[in-house]
Amino acid sequence: MRKVTTVNVNGLRAAAKKGYVEWLAATEADVVCLQEVRAESHQLTDAVRDPEGWHAFYAPSAAKGRAGVALLTRQEPEAVRVGFGTEEFEESGRYVEADLPGLTVASLYLPSGEVGTERQDEKERFMKAFLPYLCDLRERSAAGGREVLVCGDWNIAHQEADLKNWRGNRKSSGFLPEERAWLSRVLDASEGGYMDVVRGLHPEVEGPYSWWSYRGRAFDNDTGWRIDYHMATPGLASRAVKAYVERAATHDQRWSDHAPVSAVFDH
Protein backbone atom coordinates (compact mmCIF):
# COMPACT_ATOMS: atom_id res chain seq x y z
CA MET A 1 0.00 0.00 0.00
CA ARG A 2 1.55 3.24 -1.14
CA LYS A 3 -1.27 5.66 -1.95
CA VAL A 4 -4.65 6.20 -0.30
CA THR A 5 -7.27 8.60 -1.65
CA THR A 6 -10.48 9.78 -0.02
CA VAL A 7 -13.29 11.61 -1.77
CA ASN A 8 -16.84 12.55 -0.92
CA VAL A 9 -18.58 11.89 -4.24
CA ASN A 10 -21.90 13.59 -3.35
CA GLY A 11 -23.98 10.88 -5.04
CA LEU A 12 -22.06 8.17 -6.81
CA ARG A 13 -24.63 7.82 -9.58
CA ALA A 14 -24.33 11.50 -10.50
CA ALA A 15 -20.54 11.49 -10.09
CA ALA A 16 -20.20 8.41 -12.31
CA LYS A 17 -21.92 10.25 -15.15
CA LYS A 18 -19.72 13.30 -14.84
CA GLY A 19 -16.14 12.10 -14.47
CA TYR A 20 -15.70 9.82 -11.46
CA VAL A 21 -15.31 6.74 -13.66
CA GLU A 22 -12.51 8.30 -15.69
CA TRP A 23 -10.87 9.62 -12.54
CA LEU A 24 -10.92 6.17 -10.91
CA ALA A 25 -9.59 4.50 -14.05
CA ALA A 26 -6.63 6.90 -14.04
CA THR A 27 -5.79 6.92 -10.34
CA GLU A 28 -2.73 5.13 -9.03
CA ALA A 29 -4.17 4.81 -5.54
CA ASP A 30 -4.14 1.43 -3.84
CA VAL A 31 -7.08 2.29 -1.63
CA VAL A 32 -9.96 4.67 -2.34
CA CYS A 33 -12.36 5.75 0.40
CA LEU A 34 -15.74 7.06 -0.76
CA GLN A 35 -18.34 9.03 1.15
CA GLU A 36 -21.86 10.08 0.27
CA VAL A 37 -22.42 7.24 -2.14
CA ARG A 38 -26.15 7.94 -1.70
CA ALA A 39 -27.26 4.75 -3.42
CA GLU A 40 -27.93 1.13 -2.71
CA SER A 41 -25.66 -1.30 -4.55
CA HIS A 42 -28.43 -2.48 -6.87
CA GLN A 43 -28.93 1.13 -8.02
CA LEU A 44 -25.38 1.29 -9.36
CA THR A 45 -24.29 -0.04 -12.72
CA ASP A 46 -22.04 -3.11 -12.52
CA ALA A 47 -19.00 -1.19 -13.77
CA VAL A 48 -19.46 1.53 -11.15
CA ARG A 49 -20.25 -0.83 -8.28
CA ASP A 50 -17.43 -3.31 -8.98
CA PRO A 51 -14.78 -1.53 -11.04
CA GLU A 52 -12.26 -3.73 -12.82
CA GLY A 53 -9.16 -4.33 -10.74
CA TRP A 54 -10.72 -3.36 -7.39
CA HIS A 55 -12.34 -5.05 -4.44
CA ALA A 56 -15.31 -2.91 -3.46
CA PHE A 57 -17.19 -2.82 -0.16
CA TYR A 58 -20.25 -0.70 0.52
CA ALA A 59 -21.91 0.42 3.72
CA PRO A 60 -25.16 2.05 2.61
CA SER A 61 -27.48 4.01 4.85
CA ALA A 62 -30.84 2.59 5.89
CA ALA A 63 -32.25 5.97 4.78
CA LYS A 64 -32.57 5.91 1.00
CA GLY A 65 -30.45 8.38 -0.90
CA ARG A 66 -28.47 9.48 2.15
CA ALA A 67 -24.88 9.11 3.32
CA GLY A 68 -23.27 5.78 2.40
CA VAL A 69 -19.55 5.00 2.51
CA ALA A 70 -17.39 2.56 0.58
CA LEU A 71 -13.87 1.21 0.37
CA LEU A 72 -12.12 0.21 -2.83
CA THR A 73 -8.90 -1.79 -2.44
CA ARG A 74 -6.57 -3.20 -5.05
CA GLN A 75 -5.63 -6.02 -2.70
CA GLU A 76 -8.29 -8.26 -1.17
CA PRO A 77 -8.73 -7.32 2.51
CA GLU A 78 -8.36 -9.89 5.27
CA ALA A 79 -11.52 -8.57 6.87
CA VAL A 80 -14.12 -5.84 6.35
CA ARG A 81 -16.35 -4.42 9.09
CA VAL A 82 -19.27 -2.00 8.88
CA GLY A 83 -20.09 0.41 11.71
CA PHE A 84 -18.23 1.08 14.94
CA GLY A 85 -20.47 -0.56 17.51
CA THR A 86 -22.83 2.27 18.37
CA GLU A 87 -26.38 1.15 17.76
CA GLU A 88 -27.66 4.50 16.48
CA PHE A 89 -25.06 4.64 13.72
CA GLU A 90 -24.71 0.98 12.73
CA GLU A 91 -26.88 1.38 9.61
CA SER A 92 -26.27 5.05 9.01
CA GLY A 93 -23.81 4.51 6.13
CA ARG A 94 -21.03 6.41 7.89
CA TYR A 95 -18.27 3.97 8.67
CA VAL A 96 -16.57 0.98 7.07
CA GLU A 97 -13.10 -0.39 7.77
CA ALA A 98 -10.90 -3.07 6.23
CA ASP A 99 -7.82 -4.94 7.36
CA LEU A 100 -4.95 -5.08 4.91
CA PRO A 101 -1.51 -6.47 5.76
CA GLY A 102 -0.15 -4.20 8.49
CA LEU A 103 -2.95 -1.67 8.12
CA THR A 104 -6.54 -1.02 9.10
CA VAL A 105 -8.01 1.57 6.73
CA ALA A 106 -11.43 3.17 7.20
CA SER A 107 -13.85 5.36 5.26
CA LEU A 108 -15.72 7.79 7.50
CA TYR A 109 -18.58 10.20 6.80
CA LEU A 110 -19.19 12.18 9.95
CA PRO A 111 -22.67 13.76 10.05
CA SER A 112 -22.97 17.32 8.89
CA GLY A 113 -24.81 19.50 11.33
CA GLU A 114 -26.76 22.71 11.44
CA VAL A 115 -26.65 24.87 14.54
CA GLY A 116 -29.86 24.82 16.53
CA THR A 117 -31.25 21.70 14.90
CA GLU A 118 -31.56 18.03 15.72
CA ARG A 119 -28.93 17.37 13.04
CA GLN A 120 -26.35 19.18 15.19
CA ASP A 121 -27.34 17.02 18.16
CA GLU A 122 -26.87 13.93 16.01
CA LYS A 123 -23.44 15.13 14.92
CA GLU A 124 -22.46 15.62 18.55
CA ARG A 125 -23.75 12.19 19.55
CA PHE A 126 -21.69 10.70 16.73
CA MET A 127 -18.57 12.56 17.83
CA LYS A 128 -19.05 11.49 21.44
CA ALA A 129 -19.37 7.82 20.48
CA PHE A 130 -16.68 7.84 17.81
CA LEU A 131 -13.72 9.20 19.78
CA PRO A 132 -13.56 6.26 22.22
CA TYR A 133 -13.86 3.94 19.24
CA LEU A 134 -10.87 5.60 17.58
CA CYS A 135 -8.86 4.98 20.75
CA ASP A 136 -9.96 1.33 20.91
CA LEU A 137 -9.16 0.88 17.25
CA ARG A 138 -5.68 2.27 17.65
CA GLU A 139 -4.96 0.00 20.62
CA ARG A 140 -6.49 -3.07 19.05
CA SER A 141 -4.58 -2.53 15.83
CA ALA A 142 -1.32 -1.93 17.64
CA ALA A 143 -1.79 -5.26 19.40
CA GLY A 144 -2.36 -6.88 16.01
CA GLY A 145 0.67 -5.19 14.49
CA ARG A 146 -1.40 -2.85 12.34
CA GLU A 147 -1.21 0.85 11.71
CA VAL A 148 -4.52 2.72 11.34
CA LEU A 149 -5.68 5.22 8.73
CA VAL A 150 -9.13 6.77 9.08
CA CYS A 151 -9.96 8.71 5.94
CA GLY A 152 -13.03 10.62 5.03
CA ASP A 153 -15.25 13.63 5.41
CA TRP A 154 -14.99 14.63 9.06
CA ASN A 155 -17.22 17.68 8.49
CA ILE A 156 -15.06 19.82 10.78
CA ALA A 157 -12.38 22.35 9.88
CA HIS A 158 -9.80 22.17 12.64
CA GLN A 159 -7.96 25.48 12.61
CA GLU A 160 -8.26 28.91 11.07
CA ALA A 161 -6.02 27.79 8.22
CA ASP A 162 -8.53 25.08 7.35
CA LEU A 163 -11.18 27.34 5.84
CA LYS A 164 -11.10 30.55 3.84
CA ASN A 165 -13.57 32.60 5.84
CA TRP A 166 -12.92 31.47 9.41
CA ARG A 167 -14.07 34.72 11.03
CA GLY A 168 -17.47 34.51 9.44
CA ASN A 169 -17.89 30.85 10.34
CA ARG A 170 -17.15 30.84 14.06
CA LYS A 171 -20.82 30.14 14.73
CA SER A 172 -21.28 27.76 11.81
CA SER A 173 -21.53 24.02 12.19
CA GLY A 174 -18.21 22.61 11.03
CA PHE A 175 -16.15 25.30 12.78
CA LEU A 176 -17.75 25.52 16.21
CA PRO A 177 -15.36 25.69 19.17
CA GLU A 178 -16.65 22.38 20.57
CA GLU A 179 -16.19 20.66 17.21
CA ARG A 180 -12.66 22.01 16.83
CA ALA A 181 -11.88 20.94 20.40
CA TRP A 182 -13.13 17.46 19.60
CA LEU A 183 -10.82 17.20 16.59
CA SER A 184 -7.98 18.37 18.82
CA ARG A 185 -8.72 15.43 21.11
CA VAL A 186 -8.59 13.06 18.13
CA LEU A 187 -5.13 14.46 17.43
CA ASP A 188 -4.01 14.69 21.07
CA ALA A 189 -1.12 12.27 21.70
CA SER A 190 -2.54 11.43 25.13
CA GLU A 191 -6.02 10.67 23.84
CA GLY A 192 -6.83 9.79 20.20
CA GLY A 193 -3.22 9.89 19.23
CA TYR A 194 -3.84 10.33 15.50
CA MET A 195 -1.90 12.53 13.10
CA ASP A 196 -3.37 14.76 10.40
CA VAL A 197 -1.26 13.56 7.45
CA VAL A 198 -1.93 16.47 5.08
CA ARG A 199 -1.30 19.13 7.72
CA GLY A 200 1.76 17.26 8.94
CA LEU A 201 3.38 17.61 5.52
CA HIS A 202 2.03 21.13 4.90
CA PRO A 203 2.13 22.89 8.25
CA GLU A 204 2.26 26.44 7.04
CA VAL A 205 -0.18 26.70 4.15
CA GLU A 206 -3.77 27.91 3.98
CA GLY A 207 -5.84 24.83 3.26
CA PRO A 208 -5.41 22.97 1.02
CA TYR A 209 -9.20 23.00 0.87
CA SER A 210 -11.10 19.89 -0.19
CA TRP A 211 -14.70 21.13 -0.26
CA TRP A 212 -16.25 24.15 -1.97
CA SER A 213 -19.95 24.98 -1.87
CA TYR A 214 -21.74 24.73 -5.19
CA ARG A 215 -23.29 28.11 -4.42
CA GLY A 216 -21.85 31.24 -5.97
CA ARG A 217 -18.27 31.19 -7.23
CA ALA A 218 -16.84 29.30 -4.26
CA PHE A 219 -14.73 26.89 -6.32
CA ASP A 220 -13.36 29.51 -8.71
CA ASN A 221 -12.46 31.79 -5.80
CA ASP A 222 -11.11 28.87 -3.75
CA THR A 223 -13.49 29.76 -0.95
CA GLY A 224 -13.27 26.29 0.55
CA TRP A 225 -12.96 24.21 3.67
CA ARG A 226 -10.50 21.47 4.58
CA ILE A 227 -12.83 18.89 6.11
CA ASP A 228 -11.55 15.71 4.44
CA TYR A 229 -8.70 14.15 6.41
CA HIS A 230 -6.29 11.26 6.50
CA MET A 231 -5.96 10.54 10.22
CA ALA A 232 -3.09 8.12 10.78
CA THR A 233 -1.38 6.45 13.69
CA PRO A 234 2.07 8.02 14.22
CA GLY A 235 4.04 5.11 12.79
CA LEU A 236 2.16 5.37 9.53
CA ALA A 237 2.09 9.17 9.50
CA SER A 238 5.88 9.22 9.77
CA ARG A 239 6.04 7.29 6.51
CA ALA A 240 3.94 9.86 4.60
CA VAL A 241 6.01 11.40 1.82
CA LYS A 242 3.39 13.28 -0.14
CA ALA A 243 -0.13 14.53 0.49
CA TYR A 244 -2.29 16.74 -1.68
CA VAL A 245 -5.76 17.70 -2.81
CA GLU A 246 -6.54 16.70 -6.40
CA ARG A 247 -8.30 19.97 -7.11
CA ALA A 248 -7.71 19.61 -10.84
CA ALA A 249 -9.59 16.28 -10.83
CA THR A 250 -12.80 18.29 -10.66
CA HIS A 251 -11.64 21.39 -12.49
CA ASP A 252 -12.82 20.98 -16.08
CA GLN A 253 -15.99 19.19 -15.16
CA ARG A 254 -16.91 19.06 -11.48
CA TRP A 255 -18.25 15.67 -10.50
CA SER A 256 -18.51 16.44 -6.78
CA ASP A 257 -18.43 19.45 -4.49
CA HIS A 258 -15.40 17.79 -2.82
CA ALA A 259 -12.07 17.03 -4.48
CA PRO A 260 -10.11 13.80 -3.88
CA VAL A 261 -7.44 14.02 -1.17
CA SER A 262 -4.47 11.70 -1.47
CA ALA A 263 -1.57 10.63 0.70
CA VAL A 264 1.47 8.66 -0.47
CA PHE A 265 3.45 6.55 1.99
CA ASP A 266 7.00 5.25 1.87
CA HIS A 267 7.47 1.46 1.70
Next chain:
Amino acid sequence: MRKVTTVNVNGLRAAAKKGYVEWLAATEADVVCLQEVRAESHQLTDAVRDPEGWHAFYAPSAAKGRAGVALLTRQEPEAVRVGFGTEEFEESGRYVEADLPGLTVASLYLPSGEVGTERQDEKERFMKAFLPYLCDLRERSAAGGREVLVCGDWNIAHQEADLKNWRGNRKSSGFLPEERAWLSRVLDASEGGYMDVVRGLHPEVEGPYSWWSYRGRAFDNDTGWRIDYHMATPGLASRAVKAYVERAATHDQRWSDHAPVSAVFDH
Protein backbone atom coordinates in the same frame (compact mmCIF):
# COMPACT_ATOMS: atom_id res chain seq x y z
CA MET B 1 -56.95 37.37 -35.37
CA ARG B 2 -55.57 35.05 -38.00
CA LYS B 3 -53.56 32.37 -36.22
CA VAL B 4 -54.07 30.61 -32.89
CA THR B 5 -51.57 28.14 -31.40
CA THR B 6 -51.97 25.86 -28.41
CA VAL B 7 -49.17 24.00 -26.66
CA ASN B 8 -48.82 22.06 -23.45
CA VAL B 9 -45.38 23.24 -22.29
CA ASN B 10 -44.96 20.65 -19.50
CA GLY B 11 -43.40 23.17 -17.10
CA LEU B 12 -42.86 26.65 -18.47
CA ARG B 13 -39.66 27.17 -16.50
CA ALA B 14 -38.06 24.09 -18.02
CA ALA B 15 -39.44 24.82 -21.49
CA ALA B 16 -38.14 28.40 -21.37
CA LYS B 17 -34.60 27.10 -20.84
CA LYS B 18 -34.81 24.68 -23.74
CA GLY B 19 -36.38 26.52 -26.67
CA TYR B 20 -39.83 27.88 -25.83
CA VAL B 21 -38.55 31.46 -25.72
CA GLU B 22 -37.05 31.23 -29.21
CA TRP B 23 -40.17 29.50 -30.52
CA LEU B 24 -42.43 32.22 -29.13
CA ALA B 25 -40.22 34.97 -30.51
CA ALA B 26 -40.48 33.43 -33.97
CA THR B 27 -44.17 32.55 -34.02
CA GLU B 28 -46.62 34.54 -36.11
CA ALA B 29 -49.57 33.50 -33.96
CA ASP B 30 -51.93 36.17 -32.69
CA VAL B 31 -53.03 34.08 -29.75
CA VAL B 32 -51.06 31.39 -27.89
CA CYS B 33 -52.75 29.07 -25.41
CA LEU B 34 -50.47 27.40 -22.86
CA GLN B 35 -51.14 24.42 -20.62
CA GLU B 36 -49.13 22.89 -17.79
CA VAL B 37 -47.35 26.11 -16.93
CA ARG B 38 -46.62 24.48 -13.55
CA ALA B 39 -45.41 27.68 -11.95
CA GLU B 40 -46.71 30.70 -10.14
CA SER B 41 -46.13 34.00 -11.90
CA HIS B 42 -43.48 35.14 -9.43
CA GLN B 43 -41.45 32.00 -10.22
CA LEU B 44 -41.11 33.03 -13.87
CA THR B 45 -38.54 35.48 -15.17
CA ASP B 46 -40.00 38.78 -16.34
CA ALA B 47 -39.22 38.03 -19.99
CA VAL B 48 -40.95 34.66 -19.83
CA ARG B 49 -43.95 35.87 -17.84
CA ASP B 50 -44.59 39.01 -19.89
CA PRO B 51 -42.99 38.55 -23.30
CA GLU B 52 -42.49 41.68 -25.36
CA GLY B 53 -45.40 42.35 -27.68
CA TRP B 54 -47.91 40.14 -25.85
CA HIS B 55 -50.61 40.50 -23.25
CA ALA B 56 -50.27 37.54 -20.89
CA PHE B 57 -52.85 36.09 -18.50
CA TYR B 58 -52.19 33.22 -16.12
CA ALA B 59 -54.51 30.87 -14.28
CA PRO B 60 -52.24 28.93 -11.93
CA SER B 61 -53.28 25.95 -9.87
CA ALA B 62 -53.68 26.21 -6.10
CA ALA B 63 -51.51 23.08 -5.96
CA LYS B 64 -47.88 24.15 -6.41
CA GLY B 65 -46.13 22.84 -9.49
CA ARG B 66 -49.29 21.39 -11.05
CA ALA B 67 -51.41 22.23 -14.08
CA GLY B 68 -51.71 25.97 -14.80
CA VAL B 69 -52.99 27.50 -18.05
CA ALA B 70 -52.29 30.82 -19.74
CA LEU B 71 -53.34 32.96 -22.68
CA LEU B 72 -51.03 35.19 -24.66
CA THR B 73 -52.69 37.67 -27.00
CA ARG B 74 -51.17 40.27 -29.29
CA GLN B 75 -54.24 42.44 -28.89
CA GLU B 76 -55.47 43.49 -25.45
CA PRO B 77 -58.60 41.47 -24.59
CA GLU B 78 -61.86 43.15 -23.64
CA ALA B 79 -62.22 40.73 -20.73
CA VAL B 80 -60.44 37.75 -19.21
CA ARG B 81 -62.10 35.12 -16.99
CA VAL B 82 -60.60 32.26 -15.01
CA GLY B 83 -62.49 29.03 -14.38
CA PHE B 84 -65.87 27.91 -15.67
CA GLY B 85 -68.04 28.20 -12.59
CA THR B 86 -67.59 24.76 -11.04
CA GLU B 87 -66.32 25.16 -7.51
CA GLU B 88 -64.03 22.12 -7.53
CA PHE B 89 -62.10 23.37 -10.56
CA GLU B 90 -62.09 27.14 -10.01
CA GLU B 91 -58.50 27.18 -8.72
CA SER B 92 -57.26 24.07 -10.48
CA GLY B 93 -55.35 25.96 -13.19
CA ARG B 94 -57.31 24.32 -15.99
CA TYR B 95 -59.33 27.01 -17.72
CA VAL B 96 -58.95 30.63 -18.76
CA GLU B 97 -60.83 32.51 -21.46
CA ALA B 98 -60.57 35.93 -23.04
CA ASP B 99 -62.86 38.07 -25.15
CA LEU B 100 -61.36 39.55 -28.29
CA PRO B 101 -63.41 41.41 -30.92
CA GLY B 102 -65.84 38.83 -32.32
CA LEU B 103 -64.18 35.92 -30.51
CA THR B 104 -63.97 34.22 -27.15
CA VAL B 105 -60.80 32.14 -27.00
CA ALA B 106 -59.96 29.73 -24.17
CA SER B 107 -57.00 27.69 -22.93
CA LEU B 108 -58.07 24.37 -21.45
CA TYR B 109 -56.13 21.67 -19.61
CA LEU B 110 -58.47 18.79 -19.00
CA PRO B 111 -57.28 16.50 -16.17
CA SER B 112 -55.32 13.45 -17.15
CA GLY B 113 -56.63 10.29 -15.60
CA GLU B 114 -55.52 6.83 -14.69
CA VAL B 115 -57.99 3.96 -14.81
CA GLY B 116 -59.01 2.71 -11.39
CA THR B 117 -57.78 5.77 -9.51
CA GLU B 118 -59.30 8.88 -7.99
CA ARG B 119 -57.65 10.85 -10.80
CA GLN B 120 -59.93 9.14 -13.31
CA ASP B 121 -62.94 10.07 -11.17
CA GLU B 122 -61.73 13.67 -11.12
CA LYS B 123 -61.34 13.65 -14.90
CA GLU B 124 -64.91 12.38 -15.25
CA ARG B 125 -66.25 15.00 -12.84
CA PHE B 126 -64.49 17.66 -14.89
CA MET B 127 -65.95 16.33 -18.15
CA LYS B 128 -69.43 16.21 -16.66
CA ALA B 129 -69.26 19.81 -15.49
CA PHE B 130 -67.48 21.18 -18.52
CA LEU B 131 -69.80 20.02 -21.30
CA PRO B 132 -72.79 22.09 -20.10
CA TYR B 133 -70.41 25.02 -19.73
CA LEU B 134 -69.30 24.65 -23.33
CA CYS B 135 -72.95 24.79 -24.39
CA ASP B 136 -73.62 27.88 -22.28
CA LEU B 137 -70.49 29.52 -23.62
CA ARG B 138 -71.50 28.92 -27.21
CA GLU B 139 -74.97 30.35 -26.62
CA ARG B 140 -73.80 33.30 -24.61
CA SER B 141 -71.15 34.14 -27.19
CA ALA B 142 -73.59 33.82 -30.06
CA ALA B 143 -75.86 36.31 -28.31
CA GLY B 144 -72.88 38.66 -27.98
CA GLY B 145 -71.89 38.22 -31.61
CA ARG B 146 -68.82 36.18 -30.80
CA GLU B 147 -67.44 32.95 -32.17
CA VAL B 148 -65.79 30.57 -29.69
CA LEU B 149 -62.47 28.71 -29.85
CA VAL B 150 -61.54 26.38 -27.00
CA CYS B 151 -57.94 25.28 -27.41
CA GLY B 152 -55.84 23.05 -25.29
CA ASP B 153 -54.95 19.64 -24.00
CA TRP B 154 -58.21 17.72 -23.80
CA ASN B 155 -56.42 14.54 -22.74
CA ILE B 156 -58.66 12.39 -24.93
CA ALA B 157 -57.97 10.91 -28.35
CA HIS B 158 -61.29 10.88 -30.18
CA GLN B 159 -61.03 8.22 -32.86
CA GLU B 160 -58.73 5.39 -33.87
CA ALA B 161 -56.89 7.77 -36.22
CA ASP B 162 -56.03 9.96 -33.24
CA LEU B 163 -53.39 7.67 -31.73
CA LYS B 164 -50.83 5.28 -33.14
CA ASN B 165 -51.60 2.23 -31.02
CA TRP B 166 -55.36 2.43 -30.62
CA ARG B 167 -55.85 -1.33 -30.15
CA GLY B 168 -53.51 -1.47 -27.22
CA ASN B 169 -55.05 1.57 -25.59
CA ARG B 170 -58.74 0.71 -25.55
CA LYS B 171 -58.56 0.34 -21.78
CA SER B 172 -56.21 3.29 -21.22
CA SER B 173 -57.33 6.59 -19.82
CA GLY B 174 -57.45 8.99 -22.74
CA PHE B 175 -59.03 6.48 -25.11
CA LEU B 176 -61.77 4.92 -23.01
CA PRO B 177 -65.16 4.47 -24.71
CA GLU B 178 -66.85 6.85 -22.27
CA GLU B 179 -64.19 9.52 -22.86
CA ARG B 180 -64.49 9.18 -26.62
CA ALA B 181 -68.28 9.34 -26.33
CA TRP B 182 -67.98 12.51 -24.29
CA LEU B 183 -65.83 14.14 -26.98
CA SER B 184 -68.43 13.08 -29.53
CA ARG B 185 -71.01 14.98 -27.52
CA VAL B 186 -68.78 18.08 -27.55
CA LEU B 187 -68.75 17.77 -31.33
CA ASP B 188 -72.40 16.79 -31.72
CA ALA B 189 -74.32 19.49 -33.58
CA SER B 190 -77.32 18.99 -31.33
CA GLU B 191 -75.35 19.27 -28.10
CA GLY B 192 -71.90 20.93 -27.82
CA GLY B 193 -71.95 21.93 -31.42
CA TYR B 194 -68.20 22.47 -31.72
CA MET B 195 -65.98 21.54 -34.66
CA ASP B 196 -62.55 19.91 -34.47
CA VAL B 197 -60.60 22.33 -36.66
CA VAL B 198 -57.56 20.14 -37.36
CA ARG B 199 -59.63 17.06 -38.20
CA GLY B 200 -61.99 19.16 -40.29
CA LEU B 201 -59.14 20.16 -42.57
CA HIS B 202 -57.43 16.77 -42.47
CA PRO B 203 -60.22 14.19 -42.42
CA GLU B 204 -58.31 11.26 -43.83
CA VAL B 205 -54.89 11.29 -42.15
CA GLU B 206 -53.51 9.39 -39.18
CA GLY B 207 -52.95 11.99 -36.49
CA PRO B 208 -51.40 14.45 -36.80
CA TYR B 209 -50.23 13.60 -33.29
CA SER B 210 -49.43 16.35 -30.83
CA TRP B 211 -48.11 14.38 -27.84
CA TRP B 212 -45.42 11.70 -27.59
CA SER B 213 -44.33 10.04 -24.36
CA TYR B 214 -40.79 10.81 -23.26
CA ARG B 215 -40.36 7.09 -22.63
CA GLY B 216 -38.63 4.94 -25.21
CA ARG B 217 -38.39 6.20 -28.79
CA ALA B 218 -41.98 7.43 -29.00
CA PHE B 219 -41.14 10.74 -30.67
CA ASP B 220 -38.69 9.31 -33.21
CA ASN B 221 -41.15 6.56 -34.12
CA ASP B 222 -44.07 9.02 -34.14
CA THR B 223 -45.88 6.83 -31.62
CA GLY B 224 -48.10 9.68 -30.51
CA TRP B 225 -51.58 10.80 -29.59
CA ARG B 226 -53.69 13.67 -30.91
CA ILE B 227 -55.10 15.09 -27.68
CA ASP B 228 -54.57 18.82 -28.26
CA TYR B 229 -57.51 20.37 -30.08
CA HIS B 230 -58.89 23.58 -31.48
CA MET B 231 -62.62 23.27 -30.85
CA ALA B 232 -64.45 26.02 -32.71
CA THR B 233 -68.00 27.15 -33.24
CA PRO B 234 -69.08 26.34 -36.82
CA GLY B 235 -68.90 29.90 -38.10
CA LEU B 236 -65.28 30.15 -37.05
CA ALA B 237 -64.41 26.60 -38.12
CA SER B 238 -65.65 27.36 -41.61
CA ARG B 239 -63.09 30.12 -41.84
CA ALA B 240 -60.15 27.78 -41.01
CA VAL B 241 -57.76 27.62 -43.96
CA LYS B 242 -54.80 25.81 -42.45
CA ALA B 243 -54.17 23.66 -39.38
CA TYR B 244 -51.07 21.73 -38.43
CA VAL B 245 -48.86 20.36 -35.70
CA GLU B 246 -45.52 22.13 -35.38
CA ARG B 247 -43.64 18.89 -34.83
CA ALA B 248 -40.38 20.45 -36.01
CA ALA B 249 -40.64 23.10 -33.29
CA THR B 250 -39.47 20.45 -30.84
CA HIS B 251 -37.39 18.35 -33.20
CA ASP B 252 -33.79 19.48 -32.68
CA GLN B 253 -34.20 20.14 -28.99
CA ARG B 254 -37.45 18.99 -27.39
CA TRP B 255 -38.76 21.57 -24.96
CA SER B 256 -42.01 19.73 -24.19
CA ASP B 257 -43.52 16.30 -24.68
CA HIS B 258 -46.25 18.07 -26.70
CA ALA B 259 -45.76 20.02 -29.92
CA PRO B 260 -47.57 23.28 -30.70
CA VAL B 261 -50.77 22.91 -32.72
CA SER B 262 -51.80 25.86 -34.89
CA ALA B 263 -54.84 26.91 -36.86
CA VAL B 264 -55.00 29.77 -39.35
CA PHE B 265 -58.30 31.50 -40.10
CA ASP B 266 -59.42 33.53 -43.07
CA HIS B 267 -60.25 37.21 -42.45
Next chain:
DNA sequence: CGTAGTAGG
Protein backbone atom coordinates in the same frame (compact mmCIF):
# COMPACT_ATOMS: atom_id res chain seq x y z
C1' DC C 1 -38.41 9.78 -19.05
C1' DG C 2 -39.45 14.04 -17.87
C1' DT C 3 -41.13 18.26 -14.58
C1' DA C 4 -42.29 19.50 -10.52
C1' DG C 5 -42.09 19.16 -5.08
C1' DT C 6 -39.22 18.58 -0.68
C1' DA C 7 -35.20 17.26 2.35
C1' DG C 8 -30.49 17.32 2.93
C1' DG C 9 -26.10 19.34 2.59
Next chain:
DNA sequence: CCTATTACG
Protein backbone atom coordinates in the same frame (compact mmCIF):
# COMPACT_ATOMS: atom_id res chain seq x y z
C1' DC D 1 -26.52 25.11 -6.11
C1' DC D 2 -26.48 20.27 -6.31
C1' DT D 3 -28.17 15.16 -5.42
C1' DA D 4 -31.25 12.64 -3.79
C1' DT D 5 -36.50 11.53 -2.56
C1' DT D 6 -41.64 11.29 -4.08
C1' DA D 7 -45.89 12.54 -6.95
C1' DC D 8 -47.54 13.20 -11.26
C1' DG D 9 -47.96 12.52 -16.04
